[in-house]
Amino acid sequence: MSFALKIWYIQPILAFDNSKENIHITINVSNVELVDTFLTDLEASVQKAKTLKSSELAASLRKGFFPFNSVELSSETFTRIPSMVGIQGIALPERMAQFNETFNTLPPEFREGLLIEYVNSIPALLIFRLHRRFGSGIINR
Numbered sequence: 001m002s003f004a005l006k007i008w009y010i011q012p013i014l015a016f017d018n019s020k021e022n023i024h025i026t027i028n029v030s031n032v033e034l035v036d037t038f039l040t041d042l043e044a045s046v047q048k049a050k051t052l053k054s055s056e057l058a059a060s061l062r063k064g065f066f067p068f069n070s071v072e073l074s075s076e077t078f079t080r081i082p083s084m085v086g087i088q089g090i091a092l093p094e095r096m097a098q099f100n101e102t103f104n105t106l107p108p109e110f111r112e113g114l115l116i117e118y119v120n121s122i123p124a125l126l127i128f129r130l131h132r133r134f135g136s137g138i139i140n141r
Helices: 028-049 056-062 074-084 097-105 106-132
Strands: 010-013 023-024
Touching: 023 074, 056 097, 097 106
Parallel strands: none
Antiparallel strands: 010 023
16 A cells, blocks of 8 residues: 555644544534545554654663753753754754654653743844845845
8 A cells, every 4th residue: 555645733732641642623614525535544644653663762762761861951961952853943844743752751840841942942042044045135125
């Protein structure tokens, strides 16, 4: 079976406290006519997902190998973990499975701190990218 990348948006929810990881799907009146197609694609995606290997990084974390201090989020740690799951600057990976699986294995307080640091860095990364593309004049305008 050939597997084509579908364009549906399904929001992953990471495990927290006594809630297991899950997904969030919203269907409203504007997309009711697509429900049957969506369910067919979802079933195919679930079958495909069952054949995928677990992320090596997530597997290491599940075995208890956590090379970072979960209390302190240093700038070195902040730059290392996102790149380990395919995030380069502000560009997310095309496929988010490894990211979601890995983040789901991180301690919640560490995961929260890492996501906050990432979101807070986006404006600085955008300015840096604009500066590289258009030169120093972009900052002075």
